Amino acid sequence: MSQILAVKPARGRIVHLHLPDYQPSTSRERSLKNKVAMCGHAIWPNGDPLVPYLPVPLREALEWTSLAPSVTDPRPTWSWCRPCIGHAVDVHGMQHAVLAEIAGGESS
Numbered sequence: 001m002s003q004i005l006a007v008k009p010a011r012g013r014i015v016h017l018h019l020p021d022y023q024p025s026t027s028r029e030r031s032l033k034n035k036v037a038m039c040g041h042a043i044w045p046n047g048d049p050l051v052p053y054l055p056v057p058l059r060e061a062l063e064w065t066s067l068a069p070s071v072t073d074p075r076p077t078w079s080w081c082r083p084c085i086g087h088a089v090d091v092h093g094m095q096h097a098v099l100a101e102i103a104g105g106e107s108s
Contacts, residue, residue, distance in 0.1 A: 004088055006061030007043050010051040013076050015064060016041050017084035018055055024087060038091075039083035 007016045016037030023033055024040050035044045043053040065078050089098050 004058050005055040006058050008054040010053050013078045014081050015078050016081045017088050038087035
């Protein structure tokens with residue numbers, strides 16, 4: 001199985017996930033599948049001037065969302081794309097484990 005990468009936002013604050021050759025749907029072949037996030041969001045250079053999206057190993061990217069805004073760095077905290085997380089859970093066959101964890105964490 002290929003390694004899932006995190007995509008540093010070119011603009012905004014949402015961190016997307018990318019898996020080379022991943023097709024989010026089997027309904028049709030996507031010609032740009034290596035230029036989109038797992039959720040289908042475009043991750044090719046855009047804007048004026050062009051700003052590239054930078055894919056990095058997921059383990060490294062986990063540090064991006066661990067910091068809260070502070071006096072010295074007031075930028076909003078980046079957050080993870082929820083649809084991308086769902087696709088990653090599905091690719092790794094972890095649906096039951098994740099749902100069981102959520103169910104076990106609920107208070108009655």
